[in-house]
Amino acid sequence: MRLRRLRKSPRIRDIFADSKIRTDKLVMPMFVDENITKREEIRNMPDIYRFPLKHLVDKAKEYEELGVKSILLFGVPKHKDPRGSASYDDKGIVQRAIREIKKETDLVVFADLCLCEYTDHGHCGLIKGTKVDNDSTLDVYARIAKSYADAGVDGVAPSGMMDGQVRRIRKGLDDAGFEDTLILAYSAKFASAMYAPFRDAVFSAPSFGDRRTYQMNYSSTREAIREVELDIEEGADVVMVKPALFYLDIIREVRNRFLLPIAAYNVSAEYSMIRSAAKNGIIDLDSVVNESVSSIFRAGADIVISYFTEYLLKIEKN
Ligand code: PBG
Ligand code: ZN
Numbered sequence: 001m002r003l004r005r006l007r008k009s010p011r012i013r014d015i016f017a018d019s020k021i022r023t024d025k026l027v028m029p030m031f032v033d034e035n036i037t038k039r040e041e042i043r044n045m046p047d048i049y050r051f052p053l054k055h056l057v058d059k060a061k062e063y064e065e066l067g068v069k070s071i072l073l074f075g076v077p078k079h080k081d082p083r084g085s086a087s088y089d090d091k092g093i094v095q096r097a098i099r100e101i102k103k104e105t106d107l108v109v110f111a112d113l114c115l116c117e118y119t120d121h122g123h124c125g126l127i128k129g130t131k132v133d134n135d136s137t138l139d140v141y142a143r144i145a146k147s148y149a150d151a152g153v154d155g156v157a158p159s160g161m162m163d164g165q166v167r168r169i170r171k172g173l174d175d176a177g178f179e180d181t182l183i184l185a186y187s188a189k190f191a192s193a194m195y196a197p198f199r200d201a202v203f204s205a206p207s208f209g210d211r212r213t214y215q216m217n218y219s220s221t222r223e224a225i226r227e228v229e230l231d232i233e234e235g236a237d238v239v240m241v242k243p244a245l246f247y248l249d250i251i252r253e254v255r256n257r258f259l260l261p262i263a264a265y266n267v268s269a270e271y272s273m274i275r276s277a278a279k280n281g282i283i284d285l286d287s288v289v290n291e292s293v294s295s296i297f298r299a300g301a302d303i304v305i306s307y308f309t310e311y312l313l314k315i316e317k318n
Contacts, residue, residue: 019294019297019298020294020297021290021293021294021297021312022297023067023309023312023313023316024067024069025069025297025302025303025304026068026069026293026303026304026305026306026308026309026312026313027070027071027072027110027263027303027304027305027306027309028063028068028070028071028072028305028306028307028309028310029048029071029072029073029074029305029306029307030051030056030059030060030071030072030073030074031048031049031050031051031074031075031076031201031202032050032051032052032053032056032073032074032075032076032093032094032097033050033051033052033075033076033093034052034053034075034076034077034078034093035076035078036050036051036052037052038052038055039051039052039055039059042197042200042201043197043200043201044197044200044272044276045197045201045268045271045272045275045307046275046279047310047311048201048271048307050076050201050202053093053096053097053100056097056100056101057097057100057101057104057105060101060104060105060107061104061105063107063310064105064106064107066310066313066314066317067313067316067317068107068309068310068313069107069108070107070108070109070110070154070303071101071107071108071109071110072110072111072112072157072305073094073097073098073101073109073110073111073112074094074112074117074202075092075093075094075097075117075118075202076093076117076202076203077092077093077117077118078093080118080119080120081118081119081120082119082120082121082126082127083119083126083140084115084117084118084119084126084140085118086118087114087115087117087118087140087143087144088140088143088144088146088147089147090147090150090151092147094111094148094151095147095148095150095151096151098111098148098151098152098153099151099152102151102152102153108154108155109152109153109154109155110153110154110155110156110157110182110184111148111153111155111156111157112157112159113141113144113145113148113156113157113158113159113160113169114158114159114160115137115140115141115160116160116204116206117202117203117204120207121206121207121208122203122204122205122206122207123206123209123211124137124159124160124161124162124211124214125137125140125160125162125214126140130209131213132213132214134162134163134164135164137160137162137165138162138164138165138168139168141158141160141162141165141168141169142168142169142171142172143172144156145158145169145172145173145181146172146173146176146178148181149173149176149178149181153181154181154182155181155182155183155184155237155238156169156173156181156182156183156184157183157184157185157186157240158183158185158186159186159189159242160186160214161186161189161211161214161215161216162214163230164234165185166183166185166230166231166234166235166236167234167235169183170183170234170235182237182238183235183236183237183238184236184237184238184240184263185231185234185236185237185238185239185240186240186242186265187224187227187228187230187231187236187239187240187241188216188224188225188227188228188239188240188241188242188247188250188254189215189216189240189242190215190216190217190218190224190242190243190247191210191211191212191215191216191217191218192215192218192242192243192246192267193269194243194246194267194268194269194270195243195267195268195269196268196269197268197269197271197272198267198268198269201268218246218247221249221250221253224241224250224253224254225253225254225257228254228257228258229258232258232260236260237260237261238260238261238262238263238302238303239254239258239260239261239262239263240262240263240264240265240305241254241262241263241264241265241301242264242265242267243265243266243267243269243270244264244265244266244267244270244296244299244301244304245266245270245292245295245296247264248295248296248299249299251264251296251299251300251301252299252300254300255299255300255301256300261302261303262300262301262302262303263301263302263303263304263305264296264299264301264303264304264305265304265305266292266293266296266304266305266306266307266308268307270292271306271307271308274288274289274292286315289308289311289312289315290312290315293306293308293312
């Protein structure tokens, strides 16, 4: 037996590959900012921008032409307060962005559902005393979900890691007649240092403490499985593992145990680290982007949320 026969030429290698990047399964994150009139490049994330609403729509159209199928929206509001009230405003920045993009394109639109971009303290839930309060936060999440659904979102992506959030959001959506709105649940979301460029980008770093009482401990595999199990029970349509690259084992474990689609979030610092290493001549950008995103699909992800989406579509076209 000579296994090298299967590696003889590029085409032979290609047709026998058992896992590949599929660009139609990539989701591009997009940032819409209510405070700016020109796009602003995000520090440490070259080629990734915050857009004012009207430029966001143009960019979304450009993505659609390039072959992007879906996006995940994040908002930066003008107004922040302790309750994050701008998050469920029908005329809020994300709600307006959903309406515009759904009107102007055929993209599938997911929207991140959380409070950290909207609260003045930067936590993902409401504060009671010195703690992030679980159950009162759920009411706000349900309001956000309904406002996104009203705007025509295809799926909401709750990322706050409050217990019971999927159940509450599902019930809120169903009661309001939005039975068809998907829930893409950030199920196994770990307290990770790999979100740093993102927090910098949307000004959502917590002003006190950290997120370790709600996001998961990265040393716990079984608990990650319990989180996924619970979200499935509560009505998640898609479960997510986040970050992706340091958590490929978790993606594989979830793949082996459950049947529903898995999303993996190739997060901001995963992007920044590769861009930075490439810029410094340490690695070849094309090769490492392909190798790293391939590893996420190979681990068992069905869809991958990645800041490299645009880049991968561009290299595919050449
Ligand atoms: C908000 C949220 C975060 C990310 C997605 N949604 C940041 C956080 O939890 O602090 C991170 C995305 C990234 O790093 O690319 N809860
Ligand atoms: Zn949050």
